[in-house]
Amino acid sequence: MWTRVFIFGILLAVVPQGPANAEQVTDFTRDILVTFDNKHAGVANGGLAAPYRNRKRYSIGRGVRQDSAAIMAEHNLIEIEHWPIRALSVYCFVYRVPDGVERSSVIERLNADDRVESAQPLQRFETSVNAIVSYDDTYADLQYGLDVLDITAAHRAALGSGIRVAIIDSHADKDHEDLKGRISRVEVFSDHSKSADTQHGTAVASVIGARSNNALGIVGIAPEASLEIYVACWSDGENRPAVCDSFSLLKALDALLDDPPHVLNISLNGPHDPLLERLLLKTLDADVVIVAAGPDKAGSQHEFPASMGGVIGVASSEQNPSTKRTSNKTLFAPGERILVAVPVDKYDFRSGSSLAAAHVSGVVALLLSRAPEHSSDAIRNILHRSQGSDLKAHMSVNACTAINLASLSEPCAR
Numbered sequence: 001m002w003t004r005v006f007i008f009g010i011l012l013a014v015v016p017q018g019p020a021n022a023e024q025v026t027d028f029t030r031d032i033l034v035t036f037d038n039k040h041a042g043v044a045n046g047g048l049a050a051p052y053r054n055r056k057r058y059s060i061g062r063g064v065r066q067d068s069a070a071i072m073a074e075h076n077l078i079e080i081e082h083w084p085i086r087a088l089s090v091y092c093f094v095y096r097v098p099d100g101v102e103r104s105s106v107i108e109r110l111n112a113d114d115r116v117e118s119a120q121p122l123q124r125f126e127t128s129v130n131a132i133v134s135y136d137d138t139y140a141d142l143q144y145g146l147d148v149l150d151i152t153a154a155h156r157a158a159l160g161s162g163i164r165v166a167i168i169d170s171h172a173d174k175d176h177e178d179l180k181g182r183i184s185r186v187e188v189f190s191d192h193s194k195s196a197d198t199q200h201g202t203a204v205a206s207v208i209g210a211r212s213n214n215a216l217g218i219v220g221i222a223p224e225a226s227l228e229i230y231v232a233c234w235s236d237g238e239n240r241p242a243v244c245d246s247f248s249l250l251k252a253l254d255a256l257l258d259d260p261p262h263v264l265n266i267s268l269n270g271p272h273d274p275l276l277e278r279l280l281l282k283t284l285d286a287d288v289v290i291v292a293a294g295p296d297k298a299g300s301q302h303e304f305p306a307s308m309g310g311v312i313g314v315a316s317s318e319q320n321p322s323t324k325r326t327s328n329k330t331l332f333a334p335g336e337r338i339l340v341a342v343p344v345d346k347y348d349f350r351s352g353s354s355l356a357a358a359h360v361s362g363v364v365a366l367l368l369s370r371a372p373e374h375s376s377d378a379i380r381n382i383l384h385r386s387q388g389s390d391l392k393a394h395m396s397v398n399a400c401t402a403i404n405l406a407s408l409s410e411p412c413a414r
Contacts, residue, residue, distance in 0.1 A: 026191075026245055030097045031080060031122035032107055033246055033275060034071065035090040036064040036115070060084070064091045067115040075106055085250055085275075087257045087282045090117050092275070094247050118275060125249065125270030126241040126302075127169065127200045127233060127293075129340075129352040139347055140219050145207075145334035145359055148317070150414065151221060154399035155212070157411040160222025160365035162372075164261035165208055166288075167361075168252050169268070170233040170242040172201035173343040178210040178217040185228040189251040190244070197235035198343045200242040203350050204267050205229065206341035207358035208365070217347055218339055221362020221399070225263075225369070230256055233268070246273050253279040260286040262368050265361040267293045267354035272304045284310045289368070289376045291361040293353040294330065312364075312380050314357040317396040331383055332395045333359040363399045371406040382406050 041061040060082075068091075072079060077095035084091050097103045103121065110119035146152060164184075174183040183205065209227045210220035230252040233244040253276070256264065264283060269292070283290060292306040294315040306313030316335025335356035337349045360383065367379055374382070386402040387395055400412040 026122065026124075027096060028122060028124045028245070030099075030103060031245075032077075032095050032097060032103060032110075032119060033092055033122050033250075034068075034095055034110060034119045035085070035088075035092045035117040035275065036067055037089070037117045038064055038084060038091040039089045041084070041091070060091050068093055071110070071113070071115065075110070076101075077106075081247065083247070083251055085254050085279070087254050088275075088278055092247070092250060094122060120246075120274055123246045123271050123273050125233075125244045125246075125268045127244075127268045127352075127354050129200050129203055129241070129267075129350045129354045138215070138217055139339055142339045143218055145338060146219060148334050148396045149221070149359060149363065150398050150400035150412075151219070153412050153414045154363075154366055154403055155223075156413065157400075157403050157407075158366040158370040159212075160209070160225030160362070160369050163222065163225045163263065163365040163369045164228060165222065165225045165263040165265060165361055165365050166228045166230060166256055166261040167201065167204055167208070167265045167267075168230045168232050168244075168249065168256070169201040169204055169265075170197040170199070170235070171231050172205045172229050173198050173341070174229070176202060176206070176341050176343065177345045178206055178214070178220075178341050179227075180211075182209050182211060182220075183227045183229055186231065187229070187252070187255055188231040189255065190232055190234045190248045197233065197242045200233065200267070200354065201229060201231070202343055203340035204265065204354060204358045207338065207355055208265060208362045210341060217341060221359055222365035222369075225362070225365040228261060242268075244268060244270075246276060249276055250279060253283060257282060257286060260288050262289065263361055263364050264288050264290045265292075265358060266290065266305060267357045269293055269295055269306060269353075270302050270304055272307070276305065277308060280305055280308060280311065284376060287376065289364050289379055291357050291364060293357040296353050310376065312360060312376075312383065314353060314360045316351075316353050316356045331360055331380075331397055332356065332387060333363075333397050335359075360397055363397055363402060366399055367402055367406050370403055370411065374406055379406075 080094040082093045212219045212223040232248040232252040233242040294306040317332035318336040333356040338355040386398045403412040404410040
């Protein structure tokens, strides 16, 4: 018995502990992400509590234990959090650089260290929603996006049945009258000590998949698609955009790859992030169609991940034509004064490219339910062809045209 206790004590001494201070908030000026090669780690049960139940979790390899402890001591770093990124076979640490030390110089030294797989800043991402028919849904007549996208005609051909749409965002009100029973999965990866936010996630989910013909509220673009919420964002204060960081987004993406959906909606943007890009490429390799919000302001440096090759980037069609990006990569959809569901069975108008992206994610679900054989590249090409080539005042993807382009026949009749 004494031998067992002694061995257990040794194990406790070498396994990295949790956050140094659970009350510490994210510091986007001092926090960094450092990864170590974890290819030879074992696999253990993920735990009893959601979202880890019934999931295998990669343990930390002995070499990672030693190298991470040495790196932390050599650079006087403070450990904030750690997590295995299984899809990349690495173990990721969030460290805090001491006050008075230049973060970029620490990152440069770490990237030159053979023990380190990668090092980068912990970066901030923001959502982009701002406050501001033939359906019996109460407010359908106020949804001008239905007309712009030709949704009434498109719904005669497809409703999104059988398609899974994952949404990486803030929490959503799954008990909202227009979303009840529509959200099949909720997994949480943001820090519970940070304020919960349900505004943005609820708005985005409702645009993509609110119930239709239920004599309530609004009409979703793909009202029969299955919605899955991966919570990686939190509130940054009242009337402020929801905020996510590199680490919470990495955890959500890695979990999503355990059971890849058909479509991934990422209604947020931020600076280029190498680690996130690697996981997003893995997601594309898993045949997931990724739709991301473009920046709301022309000239913004925060265009990632919409700027990635293979990702469908979406801007608001109401942007001034002179500020629109003429890149053939950009898609447009309604994003101004969009009627959305908000928590506790309410509705309100919101604006932002987050909602433009949500419209397009819904259209992708319609296309895939009608023509599931199409690849992500083919879907992107079809969507571009559906919106024409002229930079009009309200240039937008057209769901009915896209469905006909994706089909051998023309099932969508206006």
